[in-house]
Amino acid sequence: MGDTSHTHECRGHHEHEENCCGHHGEGCGHHHNHEEGCCGHHHHGHEDGCCGHHHHSSGEGCCGKGCGHHHDQIGIFRVGPLETNCYIYVSGNECMVVDPGASGSEIALQLHDLNLKYIVATHGHADHVGGVKALKLAAGGTYRINQKDAERACHAAEHDAAYDNAPQPDGFLAEGDTLEVGTALFHVMETPGHTPGGICLVGDGTAKGAVFVGDTLFKGSVGRTDLDGGDSEVLAHSLQRLKCELDPTSLILSGHGEQTEFAQELKENPFLA
Numbered sequence: 001m002g003d004t005s006h007t008h009e010c011r012g013h014h015e016h017e018e019n020c021c022g023h024h025g026e027g028c029g030h031h032h033n034h035e036e037g038c039c040g041h042h043h044h045g046h047e048d049g050c051c052g053h054h055h056h057s058s059g060e061g062c063c064g065k066g067c068g069h070h071h072d073q074i075g076i077f078r079v080g081p082l083e084t085n086c087y088i089y090v091s092g093n094e095c096m097v098v099d100p101g102a103s104g105s106e107i108a109l110q111l112h113d114l115n116l117k118y119i120v121a122t123h124g125h126a127d128h129v130g131g132v133k134a135l136k137l138a139a140g141g142t143y144r145i146n147q148k149d150a151e152r153a154c155h156a157a158e159h160d161a162a163y164d165n166a167p168q169p170d171g172f173l174a175e176g177d178t179l180e181v182g183t184a185l186f187h188v189m190e191t192p193g194h195t196p197g198g199i200c201l202v203g204d205g206t207a208k209g210a211v212f213v214g215d216t217l218f219k220g221s222v223g224r225t226d227l228d229g230g231d232s233e234v235l236a237h238s239l240q241r242l243k244c245e246l247d248p249t250s251l252i253l254s255g256h257g258e259q260t261e262f263a264q265e266l267k268e269n270p271f272l273a
Contacts, residue, residue, distance in 0.1 A: 072184055072206045074253070075110065079103045081162050082127040085255055091182025091206055096120060097135060098201065098212050099255055101127040102163060104134030116141035117181055120173070121166065122214025123195040124149030125227075126156035128255060130163025144179075146190065147172040149197030152229070159228075173199055182206070191216045191242070193235020194223030202246070211246060211262070212253045219252075219260040222271040236271075243272055 075088035080102030087098040088110065096118040100107050108116075116139045121129045124145060132143055132153075143166070145153055153166035173179075177188040184207035189200045194215045203210035215223035216238060225232040248263035265272055 072182070074210065076259075077103075077107060077110070079107070080127050080130060083256065084127045085253070085257075086131070087212060087253060089181060089184065089207065089210075090114060091184040094182045096179065096181045096186070097141070098122065098253075099128040099214065100131035100135045101129065102131045104131030104136070105138045107131060107135050108138035111139055118179055119143040120179070120201065120212075121145040121149070121153060122200070122212060122216075122255060123198040124152035124156070124166070125195065125215070126160040126163035128214065129153040129156050129166035130160075132166040133164050136167060142170045143167065144171050144173045145169050146174065146197030146199050148192070149195050152195065152197070178204075186212075189241070189245070191238035193225060193231055193233075193238045194227075195229045196231075198223070198238070200242070202250075209247065209250055210253060211250045213242075213255070215255040217242065217252060217265065217269075217271075218254045218256065219258045219265070220269055222269075223255075239272055 073088075073090040075090070077086045077088070078084065079086045079100065082101070084099060084101035086100050086103075086107060088107070089096045089098065093113070093115055094117045095111060095114045097107060097116065098120050099122055100119060116135075119132055119135060119141045121132065121144075129145070135141070136143055145166075150169050150172065154168060155165060156163050157165045173188045175188060175190040179186040179188070179201070183205050185204040186201040186207060187204060189202055191198050191200050191213070198214055198216055200214065200216060201212040216235070217223070222235060222239065224230060225235050242262075243266065246262050248261075248266060250262040252260045252262050252265065254260070
């Protein structure tokens, strides 16, 4: 895959977060008020957090040798030209892949003997759905996305030829839906603004404290609203929802760049002021 993978043990409550170094490519979905702009380069070392940190070669992945499954695991792979964070959430012998933006067949190789239950796109941009087709062909799984972004995903290659179109979804995700993966639960929160159909997955059960936010929120920033379907006022409303409804100790798993703790964003992110 050409990317280094990382895993976190998810024990349900996060008081620290571990940084994962990355680059933000052009058009990555970031909106910055810093001089480096959306293509800025941020490099961080890796620090152990309370969720544990396991560093693997790309051939092992989050469910590879030595991981065990004593705790739920979150594997992180950077895929595609825009270095999208693709996540593999593992609970027991089941897993869910979030935002396979590219390299779908290679992501499938990381699953080993796990049952891929869901493939979820947090929104319909090409860099978040470009690997869905290949992943589904190789590993199965039920592909789901919010209905408002489904057509956008099906025509992703028309906006960026570096990515493949997503297939028709097997079902839609809407506010209040819950996905069950092993002993983990994920509640769907609709957070439009970056796109009309943007969603977050809020962890519960053994996933409590983990939140997949796509391009709604980044460390120190938020998703762009100058792309097709973006709306700054709608995004501001979604961010207010996050402020009101997320636990400050939540681990924010964004679509690009580093992971962060929500408490830190509440203090430092100007878009959450």
